Amino acid sequence: MKNLFILVVKRILAAHYPDVVMSHKEIITEVMGRFTFKSKGKELLSKGWHHVIPATDERDIMLPTLLKESVGDVTNTLTTKSKTKPPNRYTSSSLIGFMKNAAQAIEVEEMKSIKNLPLGTEATRAGLITLLESRKYIEWKNNKVYPTLLGITIIDSIKMGSVIKSPILTAKWDVKLNEIGASLYNHNDFIAHSKKLSSVLFEEVKTYSTKWNQNGVERIKSDSIGACLLCGSNVILRKGKHGEFYGCSNYEDSGCSLNLPFKVLNKKLSKKQLMELLQKGETDIIEGFKWKDKTFNAPLVWNREDQKVQFGK
Incomplete structure (x- = not known):
């Protein structure tokens, strides 16, 4: 009591x-x-x-008050054995939390004064992560994010030390944009510098692309649905910036730009109709195209002169 x-x-x-x-x-x-x-x-x-109540948390390591350049004598030493642990892998929530402020990843001393470095916005961060996943750069295992072989290959393929691999580039741009907002920096100079940097980065890519190691990188596999109307190569299912589409398999080697849409005026095209277009240069009449308030039926034909798909009569 x-x-x-x-x-x-x-x-x-x-x-x-x-x-x-x-x-x-x-x-x-x-x-x-x-x-x-x-x-x-x-x-x-x-x-x-x-x-009144002394501290009881023994986990707190209390350091003495010292002045800069203080000198002392080593009176005792103690050696311990330990192993470093890798950082915890990001989860979906911690990754978005990191993107809210990536300043913690900056290791260059002169840039550490930046305390706020958001990547994306509240409206775009989840979409950016989904985009990385859709392009097979990352994958999820037990709600933890892992880089895929393709993602690792891309990072390794970029020149070591390149500024594009670091949040420092975003940090510098963030500083300059704030200075532009405060009328302390000319926006034309910022644009000119960005163009110059883009040229340097493209040259880096061109130079180092010959050394890229893509062994083991999984590529999209798809059966051919027909011959390319431009070069005669196979037309296969490919993935691009806006999702999947049927395009020429010779794109990477020759730059052949053929691509066939999945939808025309909100009408989804079947694989059979696309195969028919490749084989005959035109399809049978397709029902259900919608334009404004009207619905109409028409075949699709390949215009050889303009090299595009258009409506037939």
């Missing part, structure tokens, strides 16, 4: 004391000009209510 009474009294007294004030601190210690050690912990600035 006495101990309970003392505990209640201490709690009441502590409530009338000022707050305990601590700061997170990091001390860099250099030994013999050769070795550097980093110590992280807390420094007690004001004891506050700890005068």
Whole structure:
């Protein structure tokens, strides 16, 4: 009963004391000009209510108050064995949380002053992640994100140290855009610099593309539905920026640009109709095309001169 009474009294007294004030601190210690050690912990600035109720959290590492360039003697050493652990993999929620502020990923000292570095917006972040997944750059396992072989290949294919691999590029642009908003930087200079940077990056890609290792990268597999109307190669199912479509299999080698739409005026085309278009250069009459308030029927034909699909008579 006495101990309970003392505990209640201490709690009441502590409530009338000022707050305990601590700061997170990091001390860099250099030994013999050769070795550097980093110590992280807390420094007690004001004891506050700890005068009444002492601290009990033994996990807190308290560091002494030191001045910069302070000198001391090494009186004892202790060696421990441990293994570093990789960072936890992102989940869907933690990945979006990281994208809200990617400043924590900046390792360059002169850019660490940037405290706020959002990637995307509230409306686009989920869509960006979905886009990476649809392009087979990432995949999900037990709600954790993993890079695919294709994603790893793309990152490894970019020149080591290239600014495009780092959030620093976004950080610099963020600084410049803020300066433009405050009329401290000319927007024309920003555009000119962006164009110059784009040229440099494209040259990097051209130079290093010959060294890309794509062994084992899974490619889209699809049976041919016919011969290309432009070059005669196979027409297969491909994936592009806006989803799947039927296009020429020789696109990567020759740049053949044939692509056939899945829909025309909101009318979905069947695989049979597309095969018919490739074989005959035209389809039978297709019913159900809609334009404004009208519905009409028409065949699709291949215009050899304009090299495009259009409506026939």
